[in-house]
Amino acid sequence: MIKDPARLQALLATIRQFVIETCIPQEALIDRDDCIPEPLVDAMRRLGLFGHSIPEAYGGAGLTSEELTLVNIEVSQAATVFRARFGGNTGIASESLVVDGTAAQKARYLPRLASGEITGCFALTEPEAGSDATSLRTTATRDGDHYVLNGTKCFITNAPLADLFTVFARTEPDTPGAHGISAFLVERGTPGLDTGMAERKMGQHGSPVGDVILKDCRVPASAIVGGEPGRGFTTAMKALNKQRINLAGLCIGPAIRLVDEMVRYAREREQFGHPISEYQLVQQMIADSNTELHAARALVLETARRRDSGEDVTMEASMCKMFASEMAGRVADRAVQVFGGSGYMARTVAERFYRDVRVFRLYEGTTQIHQLNIAKRTMAARAGALEPGRS
Ligand SMILES: Cc1cc2nc3c(=O)[nH]c(=O)nc-3n(C[C@H](O)[C@H](O)[C@H](O)COP(=O)(O)OP(=O)(O)OC[C@H]3O[C@@H](n4cnc5c(N)ncnc54)[C@H](O)[C@@H]3O)c2cc1C
Known part of the structure; x- marks a missing residue:
């Protein structure tokens, strides 16, 4: 809307x-x-x-x-x-x-x-709890009007510079899975909260990612998001559901840029006496990339509109995230190919974007996790669709 x-x-x-x-x-x-x-x-x-x-x-x-x-x-x-x-x-x-x-x-x-006075971060992932985030082990033990947090979060974007940490921890240690998880708002400077060094990583240089370490970190019970324990995983899923549409949009921008860069390079670069843009095998890479990014844009905008109108788009948000992030990977790979050897050199945009977009297929649900979600929801929604009398 x-x-x-x-x-x-x-x-x-x-x-x-x-x-x-x-x-x-x-x-x-x-x-x-x-x-x-x-x-x-x-x-x-x-x-x-x-x-x-x-x-x-x-x-x-x-x-x-x-x-x-x-x-x-x-x-x-x-x-x-x-x-x-x-x-x-x-x-x-x-x-x-x-x-x-x-x-x-x-x-x-x-x-x-x-x-932008403060920077926030979202600390869900742990060394032993990635795709299976409900298996997280960070504990939050009640102590009077407070909770005491213990555990380690990893790969947290902006952790090294964040001021506010949304930390997911288990308030009911005997309740496995999604139940018994609560989200806490923890401010930097709270004794017992520490952040590690920024990790060296493949791409997105300039975006620090690191650990959040909680050692007897004492926060008031009022720091629980929403004030009630046990609702943290539902909160996380609500936030991620919207974020998946955001992230899908963030996969389309690089693809547009790379198509523009491919067109520019192909028109300038000459081989065999002609600009490589005249060769149909090069044109195919540009055509496939532009078509795929248009398909992703249409899917993501349609899903965003449906979300705005109040529809449940949980499955479609997964489709957006999976399709757009895979599309960005394919487009970046073609861009390197169109640039030839230059595309492998660190001075070119093709090389940088190739590294930068790789992570889109990993965080906020890997491609495989989204495929599982889409399959589960498709099978539930379409079961019996071909039976007589079903509309
Ligand atoms: C740069 C970066 C920034 C990040 N920022 C944040 C952040 O701000 N906050 C945060 O909380 N997390 C963040 N993460 C963590 C990210 O969300 C996780 O890395 C991601 O969820 C995958 O978890 P994992 O790395 O443990 O991989 P794993 O879960 O161990 O997966 C490894 C492989 O197994 C596959 N797999 C796992 N389970 C299944 C299954 N059931 N069926 C089929 N295949 C499966 C996966 O798809 C993957 O291919 C970030 C990660 C990176 C790389």
Whole structure:
């Protein structure tokens, strides 16, 4: 749903200008230095990028899913690391609060997340609990009006620089699985919370990812998201459900950029006396990439619209995330091929984006986990569909 087309067009134009004039020229340097310069983060704050999904009542832009998808497609045409810097705040790290936070929690944190004054992160994954997040072992033991948290989270985006941690822990140790998990809001500086060094990783350099270590970390019971224990996994799934549509949008921007880069390179590069763009095998790679990104865009925008109208799009969100992330991988692979040997060299956008988009198929549910979810829901919904009398 687009609430105000004129306002949205103005926002998209502003972001496009920021992407082209500010972000793209700094991509290679940020990749090399593994760090986004603070003045650039300030520029993101001034543009309101940290708060697009947060309701207007808390200082955000209150964008709908469709609007947010269009913004994500625009912003991710620059290296995805830019979006990773503010993406927690305007996505997974604020969404738990938006959907399930108490009035006091929203008032305390959402305005500061929206402005970018603080950076949030979402700490679910553990060394032994990845795809099977319900097997998490971090404990939260009740002690009077407090809980004491113990455990380790790993691969947490922005953990090394975050101010606010949404930590998922087991409040009922004897209840296995999703029940008995609660989400806690833990501020940096709370004794017993520590963060590890940023991991060295394949791509998205400049987006720090690391451990969150909790050792007898004491937080008030009022730090539980929503105030009631045992609802943390439902909260996580609500946040992730929306985030999967966001992430799918973030896979489309790089594909658009790479098609543009393939076209530019193919027209400039000459072999056998002609630009390689004249060779139909090269054209095929461009045609397949552009077709696939259009298919992904149509699927994601349709799903975002249906979510905005109140439909349950749990299965479709999985389809979006799986299809768009796999599509981005195929497009990046073709881009390297069109660039030839240059595409393997670290100075080219094809090489950088190839590394950057690889993670999209891994986090927020791997491709395989989404395939399982889609299959389960398809089989439940379509069972008996061909029987007489079924519409
Ligand atoms: C750069 C980066 C940033 C991240 N940021 C965050 C973050 O901010 N917060 C957070 O909580 N987590 C984060 N993660 C963690 C991420 O969500 C997990 O890595 C992901 O869920 C996969 O878990 P895993 O790595 O333990 O892999 P595993 O679950 O061990 O999976 C390994 C392989 O087995 C397959 N597999 C597992 N189970 C099945 C099954 N039942 N059927 C078929 N195949 C299966 C998987 O698809 C995969 O191919 C991040 C990860 C990365 C790499």
